[in-house]
Amino acid sequence: MRASDRAYARLRQEILDGDLEPGSLLGEVDQAERLSISRTPLREALSRLIADGLAVQASGRGTVVSSIETKDVDLLFELRLPLEVQSARLAAERGDPQVFTALAERFTAAESTLGPPRSIADVADDSAYYDLAAELDEALSAAAANPYLNHALRSMRAHLVRARRLAQHEPARLTASAREHREVCLAVASGDPETAGAAMLIHLRRSHAYISAQHAAHEPQMST
Structure with a gap:
């Protein structure tokens, strides 16, 4: 290299x-x-x-x-919604159900470690959860098998990783996010593109609302 x-x-x-x-x-x-x-x-x-x-x-x-502000989050989600929904739909049509069933089981296990009460050791669980979410992103991209779509998603997801980390997710939101990701996995594993797209859309709308609210509340600290 x-x-x-x-x-x-x-x-x-x-x-x-x-x-x-x-x-x-x-x-x-x-x-x-x-x-x-x-x-x-x-x-x-x-x-x-x-x-x-x-x-x-x-x-x-x-x-x-570069900084990430509330307006940036809103613009990113304008692009993210149609791309991620289409990726989930294609993954349901083209992917291996066993891959997503296994991921669903891991999100179920992760859910139990993310909620309150919290300890210092739970910070490591949060990091592991973000890694698991990244694995799902990669699995969806691989299953969708569309290099043009995947290129656009890779660039956009990088900015959203930053927005998500800066938003400092609360335990309740992380737990809800794990459930939503599990539902996405199960929907993709079902092979039904409509169900997969709908599950992804629900997750994205809830994620957008939470991240936007967190950024708005902490905007002075997050801006350069």
Whole structure:
């Protein structure tokens, strides 16, 4: 793997994980030294992050991690709804039911670890849950088998991962989300595209309402 590809992959993941928060400075000298690469491949990596919308050029500062505001969440969901619903429909038609039945069982198990009462150890469960949700995304993309649709979803999902993490889901919402994801999995496994699309739409509308409300409540802290 080229140095620029490694730098891009690492910085992208750190942005998605929240290790690099909105407004964080991606200085060439500091990042090149931290990642043990020269500045030329780092510039390539930063250019790709800017093209993805994960970083921006800030006047007087240089390259910084981009912000996510309520209006951005609304615009993302305008695009997400039709794409994700179509992905679920295609997955129901083309996918392996056993894959989604197994995922449904894992979401059932996850639900019991996400609700109150909470302990410090539960933070790890939250992270594992987000990883499971990402697995479902990948399974839907693989089953839909449409490279054009999957390319559009990959870019959009990156921004939504950030929006979801910054919204700081409450235990009740995480538990509800696990149930909704389970219903999506079971609907896709049923092979009925209408049911799969409807289950996905219900989840997306509830997710949009929650994330938008959380972002609106914390907007000053989330903006750069």
